[in-house]
Amino acid sequence: MASFPPRVNEKEIDGSYFAWSQGYRTVKLVPWSQCLKNFLLHGTKNVTNSSSLRLSRQNSDGGQKNKPREHIIDCGDIVWSLAFGSSVPEKQSRCVNIEWHRFRFGQDQLLLATGLNNGRIKIWDVYTGKLLLNLVDHTEVVRDLTFAPDGSLILVSASRDKTLRVWDLKDDGNMMKVLRGHQNWVYSCAFSPDSSMLCSVGASKAVVAAILV
Numbered sequence: 001m002a003s004f005p006p007r008v009n010e011k012e013i014d015g016s017y018f019a020w021s022q023g024y025r026t027v028k029l030v031p032w033s034q035c036l037k038n039f040l041l042h043g044t045k046n047v048t049n050s051s052s053l054r055l056s057r058q059n060s061d062g063g064q065k066n067k068p069r070e071h072i073i074d075c076g077d078i079v080w081s082l083a084f085g086s087s088v089p090e091k092q093s094r095c096v097n098i099e100w101h102r103f104r105f106g107q108d109q110l111l112l113a114t115g116l117n118n119g120r121i122k123i124w125d126v127y128t129g130k131l132l133l134n135l136v137d138h139t140e141v142v143r144d145l146t147f148a149p150d151g152s153l154i155l156v157s158a159s160r161d162k163t164l165r166v167w168d169l170k171d172d173g174n175m176m177k178v179l180r181g182h183q184n185w186v187y188s189c190a191f192s193p194d195s196s197m198l199c200s201v202g203a204s205k206a207v208v209a210a211i212l213v
Contacts, residue, residue, distance in 0.1 A: 016068065017126050019112055021079040027114060029126055031068030071129035073114075075122055081115035081145045081157075084126070085169070088151025111169070113155055115142025121157055123169060133173040137165055144188040148195040154212075156198055158186040164200055166212065181208035 018030045087109055110126040119138035124131055140160035148154040153169035154176075164179040164186055184203035191198055198210045 017084070017110060017112075019082050019084070021082065025075050025077055025079060027073045027075060027079055027082065027112070029071040029073065029112065029129065031070065033068060034070070068127070071126075073112075073124055073129055075114050075116055077120070078117035079114050080117060080141055080143055081113075083113045083145035083147055083155070085111045085113060085147035085153055085155065086151060087111075087153050087170070111153070113145045113147070115145050115157060115159075117141050119159065119161070121145065121155075121167070123155075123173065133169065135167055135173050135175070137175055138163070140185075143186060146189050146191060148191050149193060150195040152195065154195070156189050156191070158189045158200055158202075160185045162186060162202075164189055164198070164210075179208075179210050181210065182206055 016032050018032055019027055020030070021027045111132070112124045112126050114122050114124065116122065119136070119140055119142060121135035121138070121142055122131055123133035123135070135157075138157065138159040138161050142157050142159050144158040146156050148156075155167040155169055157165050157167070159165070162180070162182045162184060164182075166176040166179070168174055168176050179198070179200075182200065182202040184206065186200055186202040189198060189200040196212060198212055200208050200210075202208070
């Protein structure tokens, strides 16, 4: 019998956008400035201005190209996990001897990774809603996704196939390694603040830590 995620809100907030899914195949991307307006209308006063400043900088630098707009993305299958990622120019791909890349990620580019019921991971441009990469290697549901916090666009996925997989989006989404320490489903994963270590949690209360660099 197939199992499906519960109808609860799945959210990720990166400071400029809000991503939301109800366990189905669509994800709604809403500019955080719209959410702030709604909060203010309901009487919330203690909100920071950092996200508004970031949006203003993006609009002034990129013009209409990076103007925050609402998007509804059809992911093609049930969505189980979401994660935002952004690039830092000085963080190069960890793959060596690569002279050509399909994508050149800019400093203000914002990506959304979606983990699907069929084991696929799709990478989207948040500002345009366009599909950039389709990562195919997991054989079961992708339960969790996390980007390295150092801006390197290293993405880690946790799956019911008992593995974690490490992807280098700056190397056109090539998979760097497979981590197989779990004996059962992997539920979630998280990086250390310096992006050097990864911790994951799976079924039967299993916790596995791995050094990535």
